[in-house]
Amino acid sequence: MGKYRYILFYKPYGVLSQFTDCSRENQRRTLKDYISIPAVYPVGRLDWDSEGLMLLTNHGQLQHRLSDPRFQHPRTYWVQVERIPDAVARQQLQQGIVIENYRTRPAKVHLLDSEPQLPPRDRPIRFRKNVPTAWLEITLTEGKNRQVRRMTAKVGFPTLRLVRVAIAHLRFEGLQPGQWRDLTPDELNPLLKLTMLRQPQN
Known part of the structure; x- marks a missing residue:
């Protein structure tokens, strides 16, 4: 297992695209209700009332580049x-x-x-x-x-x-709302190429 994780998550309706809810409502679901992997963070966001695919990683450089408007993925x-x-x-x-x-x-x-x-x-x-x-x-x-x-x-x-x-070439097929999985090498390599990053060494 390498030091980096790359997670695809199907966010259900009514879930915040973050791990903590800083509001006083304290009744809204967050990513921590579904994902227990430490230190991964979402690439971009998806509104509370929207559904679908999210990418999470602990690879800070990839997260930064995919969030940069210049890459236009x-x-x-x-x-x-x-x-x-x-x-x-x-x-x-x-x-x-x-x-x-x-x-x-x-x-x-x-x-x-x-x-x-x-x-x-x-x-x-x-x-x-x-x-x-x-x-x-x-x-x-x-x-x-x-x-x-x-x-x-x-x-x-x-x-x-x-x-x-x-998200780019990554598709939501095979996931149900609330489910997540790791990216396959075939999915990860084009993503790293898209952002001009090398495959990290394990």
Whole structure:
């Protein structure tokens, strides 16, 4: 076992993407409720009310580089929105949206033909009667605070459910909410290459 650990975790809805909750509520779940490995830290974050893939490591240089906006590694989300976005809205999302004087980077946006196969959320979304919903696949190369939700809201299609399904080439398949596993060498090597790091010696 090497000195570095690289963990993929499927964060459930309603879990903070940190190991401690500094608020006074003291009832919110955190990463420590699922991961008992010491001294690993999340690369980036995922909102409390979002679900899906997180990468955790104790390799500080990798964590720093993946968090650096210059590397622009892709993150892919499946996004359930209220109503069905038209071509104009999708093009706006692709080209970039101005949010509080910041223009988001160009994104890949695809309207899914059908609802993706996902585990049920432990708190179902609230449907509005007679209002249809749709699923988008959105790939970003940045991670501003609540960016996907703010982008879809800006073009008039509020996000109802948000699931991160990929970080670069890493996918969530094979994991259920609350489960984690170590990266395989085949997964790790491209990640180190992406950030121009060498494979650490064991």
